[in-house]
Amino acid sequence: MTQLHCxxxxxxxxxxxxxxxxxGHYNMAGNHFHNYYEIYYLLSGERYYFIKDRTFYVTKGDxxxxxxxxxxKTTDTGVPDHERVLIYxxxxxxxxxxxxxxxxxxxxFKNGNPLVxxxxxxxxxxxxxxxxxxxxxxxxxxxxxMAFQALLMQFLVYMARYLEQNQTNIFDHPSPMHQKVSExxxxxxxxxxxxxxxxxxxxxxxxxxxxxxxxxxxxxxxxFIEYLNNIRIKEAxxxxxxxxxxxxxxxxxxxxxxxxxxxxxxxGITGQTPLQYRKQNG
DNA sequence: AGTGGGAGAACAAGATTTAA
DNA sequence: TTAAATCTTGTTCTCCCACT
Numbered sequence: 001m002t003q004l005h006c007x008x009x010x011x012x013x014x015x016x017x018x019x020x021x022x023x024g025h026y027n028m029a030g031n032h033f034h035n036y037y038e039i040y041y042l043l044s045g046e047r048y049y050f051i052k053d054r055t056f057y058v059t060k061g062d063x064x065x066x067x068x069x070x071x072x073k074t075t076d077t078g079v080p081d082h083e084r085v086l087i088y089x090x091x092x093x094x095x096x097x098x099x100x101x102x103x104x105x106x107x108x109f110k111n112g113n114p115l116v117x118x119x120x121x122x123x124x125x126x127x128x129x130x131x132x133x134x135x136x137x138x139x140x141x142x143x144x145x146m147a148f149q150a151l152l153m154q155f156l157v158y159m160a161r162y163l164e165q166n167q168t169n170i171f172d173h174p175s176p177m178h179q180k181v182s183e184x185x186x187x188x189x190x191x192x193x194x195x196x197x198x199x200x201x202x203x204x205x206x207x208x209x210x211x212x213x214x215x216x217x218x219x220x221x222x223x224f225i226e227y228l229n230n231i232r233i234k235e236a237x238x239x240x241x242x243x244x245x246x247x248x249x250x251x252x253x254x255x256x257x258x259x260x261x262x263x264x265x266x267x268g269i270t271g272q273t274p275l276q277y278r279k280q281n282g
Numbered sequence: 283a284g285t286g287g288g289a290g291a292a293c294a295a296g297a298t299t300t301a302a
Numbered sequence: 303t304t305a306a307a308t309c310t311t312g313t314t315c316t317c318c319c320a321c322t
Contacts, residue, residue, distance in 0.1 A: 197297070197298090198297075198298060198299095199297080199298095209297095209298080210298090210299080210300090213298065213299055213300090214299080214300085217299085223298075223299070224298075224299090225297090225298070225299095246287075246288095247287075247288065247289095248287080248288085259287095259288075259289090260288095260289080260290070260291095263288075263289060263290070264289090264290075267289090267290090273288080273289065273290095274288085274289095275287095275288070275289090
């Protein structure tokens with residue numbers, strides 16, 4: 001496994017670009033939603049990418065745009081070896097100029113279709129930009145942050161125009177199993193504030209709980225409880241940021257029976273207590 | 283010092299996940 | 303599919319901190 005990894009960070013804005021070649025099979029671990037925009041580009045190999053409530057089959061030359069706070073995870077397709085480019089950036093990193101930027105970000109990241117399958121010329125163009133970005137981030141010459149920002153802008157504008165000209169395809173679920181799990185995930189997204197158990201869902205979707213548990217993990221990369229908790233904590237974070245609601249009330253609103261448990265899960269996922277999070281982000 | 287919101291530890295009961 | 307292993311959750315109790 002080879003890896004190049006560059007990061008720039010201060011209090012206000014952040015970007016990060018990395019290039020990773022993975023030999024064999026790999027399933028990611030760690031943070032599964034964050035306040036960065038994320039761009040994932042597959043140089044070679046194939047992956048499944050689960051985003052929010054459905055799985056995309058990603059192959060060489062595909063781009064994925066992941067919005068802020070969107071739950072996501074890549075999983076193995078069974079085919080070994082892949083190489084990808086990953087770019088993260090915060091809104092502040094790029095929002096320093098006016099123009100069309102908010103519209104472009106909306107078009108690319110909030111259009112309901114995270115997967116873009118590029119033409120050959122499109123691939124050449126973006127791969128060239130990615131190479132330059134990686135080089136800037138690696139060499140860190142004078143003004144490299146600005147240079148990186150300019151390259152990122154160029155990429156975003158190119159993609160916005162690309163999407164305007166090319167019909168965005170609606171991609172099929174990779175298999176009926178993926179579709180079934182996607183339905184369950186959609187249900188969870190709509191009902192996380194209620195009491196949800198695997199048994200309840202398995203009855204509602206006519207699958208045995210054991211089987212559901214297994215395919216859910218296989219498709220999403222999350223166990224049922226992990227997924228549910230991530231959705232709940234994501235919403236709790238939003239409430240902590242955007243309201244003054246008491247922690248105990250937030251815990252109830254997002255579906256936790258008691259605060260003690262809410263606090264435990266919150267810390268497990270974010271590494272912070274709810275109030276620490278509010279202090280930092282509220 | 284008293285009060286209330288919040289964090290967290292320990293434990294038992296129950297639910298989920300895994301291996302066969 | 304099942305049983306066993308493991309993890310999750312609710313309860314309760316203690317401690318901490320800010321405020322009065």
